[in-house]
Amino acid sequence: MSAALTTLEAQLKLLESDDPKLAANKRLVFDMYREIVQGGHADRVEAYFTEGYIQHNPNVASGRQALADFLRGSRPARPLEDRIMLPIVNMIAEGDYVVVLAQRPETDAEGNPYVTSWFDFYRIEDGLIAEHWDPALKSAEMLRFDPNTKRMAEQ
Amino acid sequence: MTGADRAVEAANKQIVLDMWHHVIERRDFARAVDYIAHDYIQHSPSAKQGLANLIAFLKAELGDEGPLPADACQRTAFEFVLAEGDLVQLMFKRPIPDPAAPGKTVAVWWYDTYRVRNGKIVEHWDCALD
Numbered sequence: 001m002s003a004a005l006t007t008l009e010a011q012l013k014l015l016e017s018d019d020p021k022l023a024a025n026k027r028l029v030f031d032m033y034r035e036i037v038q039g040g041h042a043d044r045v046e047a048y049f050t051e052g053y054i055q056h057n058p059n060v061a062s063g064r065q066a067l068a069d070f071l072r073g074s075r076p077a078r079p080l081e082d083r084i085m086l087p088i089v090n091m092i093a094e095g096d097y098v099v100v101l102a103q104r105p106e107t108d109a110e111g112n113p114y115v116t117s118w119f120d121f122y123r124i125e126d127g128l129i130a131e132h133w134d135p136a137l138k139s140a141e142m143l144r145f146d147p148n149t150k151r152m153a154e155q
Numbered sequence: 156m157t158g159a160d161r162a163v164e165a166a167n168k169q170i171v172l173d174m175w176h177h178v179i180e181r182r183d184f185a186r187a188v189d190y191i192a193h194d195y196i197q198h199s200p201s202a203k204q205g206l207a208n209l210i211a212f213l214k215a216e217l218g219d220e221g222p223l224p225a226d227a228c229q230r231t232a233f234e235f236v237l238a239e240g241d242l243v244q245l246m247f248k249r250p251i252p253d254p255a256a257p258g259k260t261v262a263v264w265w266y267d268t269y270r271v272r273n274g275k276i277v278e279h280w281d282c283a284l285d
Contacts, residue, residue: 018157022239056264089280090268092244094164094237099244101268101280106200108285114200117280119266121235121246133246133264135282137254 004087004103011083014091022093025124029091029098032129033084037147040078042071054131058138059145075146085151089117098122104150118150164238167271171243172236174276180228182221184210191276198280234264243269 005011015030017023032048035041045068055062060070087103104118123131174190177183193206202212237244249265270278 017239018160090242092237092239092242092268094239097235097237099237099266099268101266104282106284114285115198116200116284117198117266117268117282119246119268119282121264121266135263135266137261137263139255 004089006083006087008083011088014088017093024127025096025098026091026093028124028127028129029100029122030084033086033100034081036071038078038085039080040071040075041080042068042077045071048129050125050128050130053129056131056133057136059136074144075148078148086147087151096124098124102150160240164240166274167241167243167269168236168238170271170274171245171269171276175231175245176225177222178213179217180230181223181225182213182217182219182228183223184213184219184221186222187213195276196278198278199283200285201281201283241270241272243271245269
C-alpha cells in the first residue's frame, strides 16, 4: 500500500474531488511542482504565487521575488514534464490547504540509506499559493538544495 | 463530497486526536489497540511495522510511567488538523535535537499523516530523520 505514484494516471486521480475548489487547489499545486519545483522556471512564479507569499522554510525569505532568486540559485531550468517525478505518495486538501506527501531518500550517520517522508504544506488564496511550510531545518546547504536530487533511483 | 463523506472525515480526525491524547500524551499504551490496527503499515523510519513494535518504540521513547492523568500531561498545540478521504494530516511545532548545536534542541514544523479505515489507523507517515 502507498508506494510512490509514478504514472500520470495515478497522479491525476489524486487531484480528483467532488468539491471543485479542492480539485482546483490540488491542480494548482500539481502544476506548480512540474513547472517551478522540478522545472526551475523562475520566470513563472507569478502564475503560482502571491506577491507577498509567506515562506516558513527558515532558509528562504518570504515573497515571490525571493522565491525566484532561490530557484535561480538552486537549480537549472529543465524541460517541463507531464507528471511529478519526485516520489509523491499522497495529496490532502481541505479548505484553503493542500498537503503534498512524498518519499524522501536519506542517508544515516553511518552512511546507510533509508527512506523517510517529506511534506509540503500550502495555503491557497484566490487561486495562488500564499503560504508554505515544510520540515526544513536552517542550513547553509539548503540555499543551494535542488529537490530533484531526491528523486528515487528507480525513477 | 457528500455529507456522509464529511462525517467520516470528521470522525477520522477525532480517532487520530483521541489516539494522540491517550496513547502519546497520556502514555496509556494499553489503549493503542482501540485506535490502531495490529498490522498497520509504518513508514516512519523511527519504528518498525505493526502495533506491537509501535508500543515497544513508544515505551522506549516516552517512558513507561503512564498512564498519566489527563490534567498532568503535556498537550500538543496542533497548528493544523486536516482530513480528506481516509487521510488525516497533523502539523505542529516540535523541538528536535539540533544538528548544528549538540545537546540543544531546535523547533521545526512536524508532520504526521494517518490513514484511517473502519475506525482504525492502518498506515502512518512522518518526517522523522533516522
